[in-house]
Amino acid sequence: MILPGATLGMLGGGQLGRMFTTAAQTMGYKVIVLEPDVNSPAGIIADQHICASYTDEAALAQLAELCDAITTEFENIPATTLSYLEAKTVVHPSSQALSLTQNRVVEKEFIASLEVNLAPYVAIRSTEDIDAIADSFPFPAILKAASFGYDGKGQSVCDTAEDVRTAFAALNQVECVLEQRINLEREVSTVLARSESGEISFFPVAENVHINGILHSTTVPSSIVDEQLDDVLEIAAKIANGLAYVGTMAVEFFISVEGDILANEIAPRPHNSGHFTLDACETSQFEQQVRMLCGLPSGNCDLTTPVVMINLLGDVWGNSQPHWNVLLCQSENKLHLYGKKEARAGRKMGHFNVLADTVEQASEIAVASFKALQAD
Ligand code: ATP
Ligand code: MG
Numbered sequence: 460m461i462l463p464g465a466t467l468g469m470l471g472g473g474q475l476g477r478m479f480t481t482a483a484q485t486m487g488y489k490v491i492v493l494e495p496d497v498n499s500p501a502g503i504i505a506d507q508h509i510c511a512s513y514t515d516e517a518a519l520a521q522l523a524e525l526c527d528a529i530t531t532e533f534e535n536i537p538a539t540t541l542s543y544l545e546a547k548t549v550v551h552p553s554s555q556a557l558s559l560t561q562n563r564v565v566e567k568e569f570i571a572s573l574e575v576n577l578a579p580y581v582a583i584r585s586t587e588d589i590d591a592i593a594d595s596f597p598f599p600a601i602l603k604a605a606s607f608g609y610d611g612k613g614q615s616v617c618d619t620a621e622d623v624r625t626a627f628a629a630l631n632q633v634e635c636v637l638e639q640r641i642n643l644e645r646e647v648s649t650v651l652a653r654s655e656s657g658e659i660s661f662f663p664v665a666e667n668v669h670i671n672g673i674l675h676s677t678t679v680p681s682s683i684v685d686e687q688l689d690d691v692l693e694i695a696a697k698i699a700n701g702l703a704y705v706g707t708m709a710v711e712f713f714i715s716v717e718g719d720i721l722a723n724e725i726a727p728r729p730h731n732s733g734h735f736t737l738d739a740c741e742t743s744q745f746e747q748q749v750r751m752l753c754g755l756p757s758g759n760c761d762l763t764t765p766v767v768m769i770n771l772l773g774d775v776w777g778n779s780q781p782h783w784n785v786l787l788c789q790s791e792n793k794l795h796l797y798g799k800k801e802a803r804a805g806r807k808m809g810h811f812n813v814l815a816d817t818v819e820q821a822s823e824i825a826v827a828s829f830k831a832l833q834a835d
Pocket of ligand 2: 723
């Protein structure tokens, strides 16, 4: 076990890295963040910030030298960076697990190999690939860039093969997946922690609402029936075991109106839909990330209260600060801001958790508070 007093490394300086840093520091660890941006949410609170690119070998060597264990908050860290670090110190998740989750084609092939259902899809690497499926693909569809997508970026809705040609050209013909657009009944996700010995602990399954491809709200407990709950956990465990994953990770699911459970994607890190754990579980997903990285036993994942999490995007800022007073004067609301200076549309700036006796009450307060805090 790696115990308090040790130094942990974090690749990536975003909000997930920041919340990891806070959790680790609370437990008595030191944290060094490697992140190219001078002013990052995690870099500004870390014990040390190495300001360098993820491929800067001298910086990576320095990080490995200083840290007892290293993790990441960002799936697009080059897998070669992780394999370089793995040769020098403890690294979780592994370069192998990361390489299976950073490209949508590779990720879907991996999930399909476990006999887990996915939305029907096909890889698109050339205009010939589009010709080949033009008459047979079950449209409507979504074309998604295979790499570097997040928050719905690099995605276009396509109703015909012609739309796919236009969207593929607009993406400069980078490798893509064309995915059938599912009639969604609901979306859920699960955050889990898997230890080196293969024990898995699950946080409660979360029900998610996305707006324009970006997570808007998470509600826990979810409204899915027990049978679906069991299926979701079984699939997530299959995926974590298949990756031989060590650490905290998430799996996103679609539930279709026909009742099919389809895996959407894997996040090899804590997840936005797990932010409710910060205030509504015995252990947060970030403490859990620290625990798994350090070889400590899993914390208790039990829910302590019904909760609704609402994301705060830059859109809420308008020309001034949101009306924080309205939000903070309601004792059920727990505010988390990430320390980002510039509020851009679609940029995740923070979130708040609403804790109440029932999901219905939490939801009512969440809707009213979200409306009231919007800047003029
Ligand atoms: P993130 O990594 O931030 O979750 P992303 O950019 O990787 O986002 P996806 O998870 O692929 O994006 O899609 C974002 C959202 O868009 C989904 O949660 C869902 O609401 C909608 N969406 C994506 N693909 C489909 C689909 N095939 N059918 C129906 N809705 C979809
Ligand atoms: Mg997603």
